[in-house]
Amino acid sequence: MAATSGTGIDAYFVPAAHTLPSNAAYLAHLAAASADPTLVRLASNENTEPASPRVRAALEAAYLDANLSPPPISPLHVELARRHGVETSRLLVTAGSTELIEAVFRTFARAGSEVVIPAPSWPFYRRRLDALEARAIEVPLRRDADGFRYEVDDLLDAITPETRLVVVCSPNNPSGNVMEPADIHRLADTGIPFLLDAAYADFDPTHDPMPLVHEYDNVIVTRTFSKAYCLAGVRVGYGIGSAEVIDHVDRFLVPGGSIGNPALHAGLAALEDEAYHDHQVARITEERERLLPRLRKLGLAAYPSHGNFVAVDCAGRAGGAEGLAAAVLAEGVVIRPLGTLVRISIGRSEENDALVEALARALVA
Incomplete structure (x- = not known):
């Protein structure tokens, strides 16, 4: 029997296959970060330090x-x-x-x-x-x-x-x-x-x-x-x-x-390696608390967090979360828009400094 070709194969997909969003779109932040190693990657809630x-x-x-x-x-x-x-x-x-x-x-x-x-x-x-x-x-x-x-x-x-x-x-x-x-x-x-x-x-x-x-x-x-x-x-x-x-x-x-x-x-x-784990937790927590007031000083609605990231509310901002993320990406930093929020992973101190500088430039552009 000849294989089905062209769009005829669509009839065999389960209904969800037609409506689910693509994984490529979902992972666009990873694709952007991996395509340019010079970018500061603060979009994926990774730890930007190497493992033990x-x-x-x-x-x-x-x-x-x-x-x-x-x-x-x-x-x-x-x-x-x-x-x-x-x-x-x-x-x-x-x-x-x-x-x-x-x-x-x-x-x-x-x-x-x-x-x-x-x-x-x-x-x-x-x-x-x-x-x-x-x-x-x-x-x-x-x-x-x-x-x-x-x-x-x-x-x-x-x-x-x-x-x-x-x-x-x-x-x-x-x-x-x-x-x-x-x-x-x-x-x-x-x-x-x-x-x-x-x-x-x-x-x-x-x-x-x-x-x-x-x-x-x-x-x-x-x-x-x-x-x-x-x-x-x-x-x-x-x-x-x-x-x-x-x-x-x-x-x-x-x-x-x-x-x-x-x-x-x-x-x-x-x-x-419990000491290495504890160092990472302490480092990230300290950097998170250092970053939060700096984001607010830029006029951003940044919320307290118990994780290794902070969220910025862009609901009332022109361009919304997607617009802010795109503007920051143009300045060399990858952050992730999620609905009306932008989620920013906590990086190393120099990465967080670069983020603040990129945001400052993006917000006045």
Whole structure:
């Protein structure tokens, strides 16, 4: 039989394939940064310092088992389980927390299912739920002069008998606010599957939701090595929940097709260098607090943040977030527009200085 050619192939695509935005557009900030190494890249919430020297040694040593398939339970699994006080059956390690979050979506949601998510939040949630043809029920964060905040009653009111999953990002990307522990408990008490994306919890350990996995069987908490551990390019993430939930989430991962040996070695090396991790957290936190008043001095509506980034509200600015990001890019710095906000990752001190200078030029152009 002759292969279908031309536009006739369209008839075979699932409906979502026609409506989903392209990944190229979603990753345009990465394409811009990689195309010109002279640009200051503050768009991707990466750590702009290199990983621990122990990671370099681990990656070099990883050559020795690059020809072998990774073990289902690696030394990284064992060490993470030990640190969090859980059995390895309650933990998954994946190629970044993104892979794990989508597997959670696939575990609980199908076409037509309702999933409650905050807005604004990480666009990944909406994109992947749209791919599943699930119904993303967006609950707006409250906003005042001090920035954004979660209103737990609004999230609770959005829950219906059709709700299959509730998602909260804390600290929230891109707004930077956290959810208070008492409010997290109120959501967990509903018994509905509850995903807590704690990618930025390293930068505010007082609000780390991980302890909830010891109290609730319906809670899944995910973390990443991309920020404080400087491993965005290696792709290491993990999540913890009840053994039953983790077993079912694991079924939606490709067996043996996720994280590889080099990443497992790098993740363990980064985890064991606690001094380097703590230095990164302290450095980024200090730089964040140094940058925030400087942004405000330029007349920008910059909000407090508990993550490794700050958000600038461009809702009332001519050209909006896209316009400001484009103007700053022309001055040599990549930042990321997300809706009405521009999200600015915290870089090294000299990178943050370059950002302020680029903004100053862009704002008077």
